[in-house]
Amino acid sequence: MPSVPDAPASAPFDPASATIAVVTYNRSGLLTRLLESISNMEPKPGHLVIVDNASTDDTTDVVESFRDGIGTEIVYRRLDTNTGGSGGFSEGMRIAYELGSTWIWLMDDDVEVMPDGLARMGAWAPRFKSIQGRRYDYDGSEFYWQYRIAESMAIPIPFAPAGFDDSGYKVMNSGCFEGMFIHRDIVAQIGLPDPRFFIYWDDQMYGWLASRETTAVIVDEFVLRRTREIRQWDMGIRHMNASSDAYRYYIMRNRGHMKQYYRALGVYQPVLFGLGTALTFGKELIRLLFVEHTVRGTSNLFRGLRDGRKIAKDATWKPMPPLAVSAPTDH
Known part of the structure; x- marks a missing residue:
């Protein structure tokens, strides 16, 4: 850093x-x-x-x-x-x-x-x-x-x-x-x-x-x-907000994009990254139970995991490219 x-x-x-x-x-x-x-x-x-x-x-x-x-x-x-x-x-x-x-x-x-x-x-x-x-x-x-x-x-x-x-x-x-x-x-x-x-x-x-x-x-x-009120679970030190089926899907799916970025930058550690994915899945289950008081929605987590694996296997995937070098500024 x-x-x-x-x-x-x-x-x-x-x-x-x-x-x-x-x-x-x-x-x-x-x-x-x-x-x-x-x-x-x-x-x-x-x-x-x-x-x-x-x-x-x-x-x-x-x-x-x-x-x-x-x-x-x-x-x-x-x-x-x-x-x-x-x-x-x-x-x-x-x-x-x-x-x-x-x-x-x-x-x-x-x-x-x-x-x-x-x-x-x-x-x-x-x-x-x-x-x-x-x-x-x-x-x-x-x-x-x-x-x-x-x-x-x-x-x-x-x-x-x-x-x-x-x-x-x-x-x-x-x-x-x-x-x-x-x-x-x-x-x-x-x-x-x-x-x-x-x-x-x-x-x-x-x-x-x-x-x-x-x-x-x-x-x-x-x-x-x-300016918008969001349903939350007050954990004392921090809050956990309510989510949606779409969020649950993309939370897991986008781990595939993150894995690709980590690989491209040479910092990917499979075991630790996999642990992060498992902890993310667990956090979303907790969110379902304690914030939204339901067990429905887990299918979206599994769909996201499935599609994230497809992204992570895409050999054509490239990170976003840098832009043209910016001219020096005085600001």
């Missing part, structure tokens, strides 16, 4: 160099709240990219209603089909990169931004190139985010220390598209998020790839608030 840089800070952060990239799907009410929060935010980014995963509600009308009054340029891209969060964030990152953005701030449509959110993230921009902020949960509590993974098993470490010291940051080796703030130089090196994941593991993988190129950090700055 790269060491924390001791080099002098670079030039001050320019908010106009940043783009917020949002992925949305059939949640125009939630998107409205997010866009209202961006309207009230100071400073504002240079661009706002909204990727619409083929919504069938009034999302387009909502976006157009904000175009003249939000205070930043909106780039709206409505996809022909639903590509999942993975495909949406890949497209959003691509558009932001091609706009020339120095910084790209990713988020879902079920959050709102704190009024000084961009300023808080930008304060860390002279020091780091992959930054994760914190968020409040729906009820206003402090959300605990699993910022470290056990690399050999490719699973989160659920009880990594939550507290921060006086530095105000902690080094991480994971990522979350609900608030990832990343420099274009890192995007150029590791490429776009992989749309093949559709949902789940895509942001952990992308954050891990970023941490191999730069010192990635989570900072003690609350910059987002979730």
Whole structure:
């Protein structure tokens, strides 16, 4: 893992160099709240990219209603089909990169931004190139985010220390598209998020790839608030959210893509990675029992395992390619 840089800070952060990239799907009410929060935010980014995963509600009308009054340029891209969060964030990152953005701030449509959110993230921009902020949960509590993974098993470490010291940051080796703030130089090196994941593991993988190129950090700055209530099991130290059949399928299927990435980068350890897969399966069974209070849904886990094995055996599989080398910036 790269060491924390001791080099002098670079030039001050320019908010106009940043783009917020949002992925949305059939949640125009939630998107409205997010866009209202961006309207009230100071400073504002240079661009706002909204990727619409083929919504069938009034999302387009909502976006157009904000175009003249939000205070930043909106780039709206409505996809022909639903590509999942993975495909949406890949497209959003691509558009932001091609706009020339120095910084790209990713988020879902079920959050709102704190009024000084961009300023808080930008304060860390002279020091780091992959930054994760914190968020409040729906009820206003402090959300605990699993910022470290056990690399050999490719699973989160659920009880990594939550507290921060006086530095105000902690080094991480994971990522979350609900608030990832990343420099274009890192995007150029590791490429776009992989749309093949559709949902789940895509942001952990992308954050891990970023941490191999730069010192990635989570900072003690609350910059987002979730605006959608999700059924949870309160475990004291952390929460376990309710899931869905689709999530259960992709959680297991996408272990195949992860295995391929690990092989391509020369870090694959079969026994430990297999243990990570078994623990993931067990966690989903616990989720079914204690959060959703049912045993139905296990068939989706087994289908995911089956299809993941097919992906892992695909000799034609290649990782996402790097982008063209980014020109040096002063931001």
